Amino acid sequence: MCVSAALLLLAAVSRVTVAVTLPPHTYQTPYHAQVWSCREVLATLMEQELLGCSFTIISVHDDFSAALTPFLVALMITHSRPYQVVSVGGGDDVRPAWHSTSCDVYVIVAKRLLVLSDLLDTDDDSWDWQGRYLMFTSSSSANDLQRLAVTYKLQKTTDVLFFIRGTSDSELAVYTHKMYSKRSLKLLTLWRDGGFVKMVDLFPNKVNDLRGQQVRVLAVNHAPSVFSIIDHLGLLHNVSGLDVKVVQGLGRALNFTPVFHDPGADLWGSILPNGTATGMVGQVHTDDSEMGIGNVFLTEVRARYITFTVPFDFERACFITPAPRPLPTWMAVSFPFTLNVWILLVGSVLGLTVLVPVFGAGLMVRDYQELHSLSASFLLILAQFSNQSTRRPARTPMQVLVGFIMMCGFVVSVFYSSNLTAFMMVRAVEQPYTSIRQIVQSELQVGGYSDFWLAIFQGSANQDVRSLSQKFFRFDNVTKFLQSIISRQGVLLENTKHLEYLQKTFLTNRVGESSVRLMLEECINPFGVGVMLKRNSPLKSSADTMIQRMREAGLVDKFFKEVLQEARGPATQLSSNTDVGAEGINPLTLQHIQGVFLVLGGGMCAAMLVLVTEKAVAAGKYCL
Template sequence: MMVLTAPWMAPHIVLPLLMAASWCGFHGVAEVRQESPSPTIQHTLINRSTDNITKALPTPMMSDHEGSHSQDNRRNYETPTLFSRKMLSSSSSSQRIIGMRGQSTGTAGIGNSSISQRDSPLNDSEEASLTALLTWVVRRELRPCSLLLAHDPHYAHSHVLNSLIHLPNPKQVVVAREAGDLAGVLWQARQCRGYIFLFHSPQPLLAFTALSDDLWDFQGRYVVVGASRDQLYTLFTSGKATNTEHLLGIIRGWRDGEWSVYSHALYSGGSLLVRVSTWRHSAFTTTTQLFRDKLRDLRGAQLKVVTFEFEPSVLYYRDSSGALQFPFGIDIEVVRALSTVLNFTVVFEEPPSGELWGVETENGTWNGMVGKLARGEADIGVANLFLTMGRQGAVDYSAPYDAEVSCFLVRSDPPVAPWLSLALPFQLATWLSLLVGLLLASFLLLCFSAAGTNSGDKSSILSPTHACLYSFGMHFREPQDLLSRQSSVRLIISFLWLYTIIITIAYSSNLTAFLTVTRLHPGIDTVKALYASDMEVSGLGIFFKGALASAVDPYLQGLAERFVSYQDLKVVWEGVKAGRAAYLHNRQFLEFVITTQFTSAQGGSTMRIMKECFAPYSIAMALQRHSPLKAKFDRVIRWMLESGLVRRWFLESLRLSRKVKTKKTSEDEGNSNLSRSEGDGANTRNSGFIPLSISHMQGVFFILGIGHLISLLVLISERSYEGIKKQVPFVLDYDDEK
């Protein structure tokens, strides 16, 4: 029922219309209330004409069939369906039209004479005191709010309801005989929303709390009148009330005109009912704020946080025996910061083994973390939780405090053998070109020298072997003691020197880079290449399979068909190490895993992240549906992001986790290795030089060893040849004959 006041409706307009409507005999019910200085209220039922009333009022109105009270005629604020007229007899003889909407009442509703003022559950003193109390609450605590006044027939003609109707707040009035009468009365308003329930017995309201959560306004301010302490306790412990911050219960006191105001303590392990104050006739006995901010300071209340170890968001620090000492990580630090600001105590719990975040079962319920939140067994859930619509109906999300993209982790191909670094500065085609150039230069030197010999030049190159050695020595920038007197030979040698200088400088410069930097084989770096490789795509749970299937890229959609879900990362790592699979997860997690598990003391890693990633996601914490904590949490999270704390916590978690991983091997050795590694890194950053190790120079020793081996073979061949000459007389010595 909605109340509209229309001071322009004067008696000389209203009375003729009502008389005409009664004479015409049209069906419908209108209620005429006449007020005078006397508290007596007279009720008169008259017939009205819908057509005549429509002409008289600026807003179109509809009438219900007489005697019907089951039809729902709730409409928008601008088009009330059930209306009543109240004629006020006062010194000014002012008249007001009160438009009412809500549950249709007909003759069995407000106009039912079987429920009169004598049936009111309150005496005059109690009614006057309650009227003053509720008027004070509306004017002080609900002044900017739109109101819903819900009452049972016992309060239909009470002075309490009449006084509330005349308050200036926008309002609607509903007669509630059962829980179904309250369904659908929620309405949207830009300002705050207040709900006042006047019941002789609050059974309709208690039954209403068992209906769908969508029918309840969790941000509204509620005032319940007429419940006993036991009934109020039942109401305050309902699922809807535990997630509603502003809820008051008014109970009749022991003294005449005394009312006790109770509220409920959110997230409190003690008594749920909290006495706020006591009202006696016209004032509270103590100064208090009825709708105070209960979440600004939770006063050490225990909040259950469901989480599990998932690096780097949640990590466990364990002692030497394996016992858990404390959790740490990005998500844990976010929760601890919230607990410090809002003053609550954190109790960590884990979901059942293997369920992790949880999935929706066949019967529509959830298991895992989401299931514990949906059943009210926990208050907060954190563990690198992506903000997705799939879980939106089961939990609420806080404001995101981190963002990530989905990437693939693949095996790093073994690096190129260091001894091959001597050949890496030039490509194969370049080496072949240099060989051809060497042979060509030797041939030209021989030809030009032969021409000079014919002309009498005795210093020229006389044999092919001599020409090749001469050209080969120039490529190594070694000076030659033989210089032809022929100008053409000198000219070709000059250009050959220029050619070899450029080649040797280019080779030496590039060789330095290949000696100091580990060269890796080219691997898979794009989604297209991964799709063409026929590798398995692994992941935890089925979340990333949906991300692949919903992607626009056809190659990503194809990878969704090869996606295999696992619950144990150890099994996943075996497939990735063997090169059979690529693991899909967010980049931050993959960076952490590579740093802490797959990076050697020398800095080499057996895993790498593909360059091409997809699907950015926001990371948030999960809360119970309609949790009153969300607004406070969102505000504090914004402070964290503005101050850069989240990134700092990630770096601290990374360092601490690496120390923990090293400590598992050997505490003393791990600390010394960590210090040495940090010291070497600092020296490298400060000096900018990288000393060459034996691993860098093994190619040189490889060539030296090959040279020694070839020389030994030649020596053995020469000795064998000398022995053959002695044993076989007819073997001639070429030098002797010469």
């Protein structure tokens, strides 16, 4: 195909008026009546449907185009419309450069439209998917139009009209195509005697009503986005899930029937070193499918091959980590205070043990003898901090000192006993994982469903996130990997809704205790989740509008809650079991108070050690 002439007259000719009023009998060609009807119908459309548009006239080298094109050019000049003329003919493969504006109309003139099949083979970026195409022909039949209407580009272009000869030379039959249909041709109306026989909408929004046509949708099984059963042909049955409900909602709104297929072993797909896309991305890119769903993240790399709807959900990539382990029960007596508080209390007791004898020695009249020895002083201070009564000092200065020690000891003992009661009734656990750095510094593996995360890790400016690439592990069996998380061997990286689904459905027992923890304190990149579409898909605009309405109405959140309720039934085979009494009673056991006996045992051992030491010292003196 060769461009032999290209004429561009823009708005600069808007003040030039050329009166072209050639009646049919003054332009005698075999096509004179049809040419005049074509001119009239285009003039009517320019005045009623195509106001403010620019025009590209594509004319084939044949006698019908030679007869009609001058009239169309004169029409453009008369109505002061910007236009360009592209004359097509010859054997060279040179494609016209089309200049897109807000309203582009392409008037294609050919004796036989099938000669333009090469024009429909242009690359996707050269085709104006939002343009309006008016095709005038003198010799093409309805069967010829049918062959054109089912071609890939016309199937994805909304506004296409065919004008062919009717029952007489002056009559035009106006056809359009049906999108996503093998029987694509539809007669709209007839042009006869200077007007349309039936007034119809020549440019309806076909995407808003696809008349029940089937649309192929690829879906990756990924809870809670997609649940399905795959047959041997790759068809999905018993399909459900959050993303499925969104697509089914689009189907009801736009009147199409989604047919779900499995994308194969490559799942979402990856980009090979030679630039080829595999999996769902590759299949949608090559038009093997119209849509793709299954927790599809909107990323720049994928956008080079396909496009997306507006996000129906916004997610963060977070981690499921092992649940914090319970602290040893023998440590229960130490739980009420932190290590710093215990150090302060021990230091206070030891300091007061020394202070009281020193203070007593400075009195003018000495108090009773017990307050002047370290051992007696230690027992006095210990009694005050244990809220036990002791002998009252005789001297006023010592009474003041001991009184304040009693007040301090009372507060400490009340705080300790209150907290101890609470800790006896609640299981104390170790500190959980709350940062990516803790995961990096641990020996845990970072598991994921695909290598998609490696590119995210390696492209991050955060050193901790980049370090995750060295710990990343792509697993094949999610059940086995969840068991490894429970056994404290790994963490799972995914979007929060998927992690929440796994935790509530499989990793939480009947009393609400989970064997894993959802770490939300620090996550990786936020992502939009949407529907994957073929680039330049005619569904995008209408799908975007419907998804926005779903979000505004709260339907996406409602869909997610429904999915959780539907999946909650089977449940907890991966969660740990917890023994709870029939009436919910949780009595104190030896495990709760074994720390008390450990303190008692430690004290008895200390007493025995002191006794043995005294005996040894006494025996040594006796020998001397």
